[in-house]
Amino acid sequence: MSGNSRTGRPRREDDWEDIDDYEDEGMGDEYETPASNISRSSSPARRRRRTGQRPLFVAAAPSKPHSRGATSQLVQRTARAASGNSSTSSRTRPRQRDQTTTTTEDVTEVLRDTGVASARYAFSVFSISTRFMKYPLAVFLFLYLLALILGRVSSQLQTALQPLCYIPGVSFLCSHPSPYVSSDPGPPPPPQWADFPRLVDMQGQTFEALLDESADNAGLSLEIKKAEMATADLATLVRVSDLASRERLADILTDFVGDARDTSRQLQRFSAQVNGALDSVMAVNDHALHTIEAAEAHSKSVMASVQALIPFAATPEDVRQAAVTTAFASAMSILSSNMERLQLEAQTSLMKLDRLEARLGTLHELVKTQDASLSDLREEILAKLWTKLGGNKRDLRGTDKHRALLAGIGAYRARALAHVVTTLQALQGYAEDMEVLRTRVATPSLAEDIPLEVHVRSIGAGLRRLQDRSIRAEARREEITSAAMRDAEREIGAA
Numbered sequence: 001m002s003g004n005s006r007t008g009r010p011r012r013e014d015d016w017e018d019i020d021d022y023e024d025e026g027m028g029d030e031y032e033t034p035a036s037n038i039s040r041s042s043s044p045a046r047r048r049r050r051t052g053q054r055p056l057f058v059a060a061a062p063s064k065p066h067s068r069g070a071t072s073q074l075v076q077r078t079a080r081a082a083s084g085n086s087s088t089s090s091r092t093r094p095r096q097r098d099q100t101t102t103t104t105e106d107v108t109e110v111l112r113d114t115g116v117a118s119a120r121y122a123f124s125v126f127s128i129s130t131r132f133m134k135y136p137l138a139v140f141l142f143l144y145l146l147a148l149i150l151g152r153v154s155s156q157l158q159t160a161l162q163p164l165c166y167i168p169g170v171s172f173l174c175s176h177p178s179p180y181v182s183s184d185p186g187p188p189p190p191p192q193w194a195d196f197p198r199l200v201d202m203q204g205q206t207f208e209a210l211l212d213e214s215a216d217n218a219g220l221s222l223e224i225k226k227a228e229m230a231t232a233d234l235a236t237l238v239r240v241s242d243l244a245s246r247e248r249l250a251d252i253l254t255d256f257v258g259d260a261r262d263t264s265r266q267l268q269r270f271s272a273q274v275n276g277a278l279d280s281v282m283a284v285n286d287h288a289l290h291t292i293e294a295a296e297a298h299s300k301s302v303m304a305s306v307q308a309l310i311p312f313a314a315t316p317e318d319v320r321q322a323a324v325t326t327a328f329a330s331a332m333s334i335l336s337s338n339m340e341r342l343q344l345e346a347q348t349s350l351m352k353l354d355r356l357e358a359r360l361g362t363l364h365e366l367v368k369t370q371d372a373s374l375s376d377l378r379e380e381i382l383a384k385l386w387t388k389l390g391g392n393k394r395d396l397r398g399t400d401k402h403r404a405l406l407a408g409i410g411a412y413r414a415r416a417l418a419h420v421v422t423t424l425q426a427l428q429g430y431a432e433d434m435e436v437l438r439t440r441v442a443t444p445s446l447a448e449d450i451p452l453e454v455h456v457r458s459i460g461a462g463l464r465r466l467q468d469r470s471i472r473a474e475a476r477r478e479e480i481t482s483a484a485m486r487d488a489e490r491e492i493g494a495a
Helices: 068-132 134-160 162-166 196-239 246-299 302-307 316-370 378-389 399-441 452-494
Strands: 016-019 047-050
Touching (some): 068 134, 196 246, 196 316, 196 399, 196 452, 246 316, 316 399
């Protein structure tokens, strides 16, 4: 048994068996060496093997060519192997396709591994560079945060440290702004903060008085225009009269007509200037309102949040306050220029009325020297003169109406003068209030800033107030003009 070899018992001679030589399989033919044609037979020695075991042959390259029989057997074996390979080729094709799919997966896996390795390499490089940049980044972050904090608290620190400026030896380090002097011919300093509630209240009070006086001035200008035409007719009567100084008197009446014309035009112009100033102020207030609303919307935007991260940059609150202050300064500037122009127009109207009064006094003195019976009140001198020269003549039409106009010209002038003086006083009072307000806002406010909502509400209420007053004044002017037109139509119908 084969197991005897593994038990270690001694081998015996009968444990071996003979192995057939190549001759039994037809492989024992003689073969020739490549060096000569000498043939030799296989070795007659018999080969043996252990019982129950298969022989083990070691393949080696033949050193000598086989004989014809061996060659034929090798050819047959090769043919059988080829036929077997052809029969199994169909079974190996799916395996080749599997090898192709596996190759694609391998490429994908290689690419993935390469990407992961590259990412790890990049992260390693970034980690090393970040580790080296730790201290420079820390210094930069410290400087950035320091600048950001100082930019936010600089104004508060300046206000808190302001009392130190009164200590001897430290005051020279402080900046002392020069106080605002109203007599300075240069431009006034810009406002440091806004006070729209006070400004809108001043606008309302001033324009309420201006609009009322402007409506009355429009009616008085029409009455003075009528008196002007009546005085022109009176000058014609004087030239054909038998008065000793009729030429001189006619010239004075002609000058009076010119002054009355200029006064009427100036009153109308002054009324138009008041309306124009009102429209300008309303437009400025509306622009200021939209500017403040836009600043409020911008302060809530993303861009404002980004700008807040910039050191020493204005905060959204500072930007909003700057927009409000700029709108306030613009409103004050435009309103002041309009009020100054109205003051000039009022002064011009006052000068025209004073000149008309002077003409009327000169006329009274001259008529008084011509006829003692006409030495009545100066305001009625033209009516007396009209009665004396043409009131009893039947060929003149509208004598009673002319006499009434001439008798009332002094009253018209006095009323117009009162309106102009009242308007001028209102403008002067407004100028004084504006000067006080400009001085107050030119210095930093010690109190808290006025909330933005208060500015918006004040401007909106002021706009509605001015619009209401403008509508009422316009209705009153139309009423006065319509009444004057009706009187003129009745006079034409009576004539």
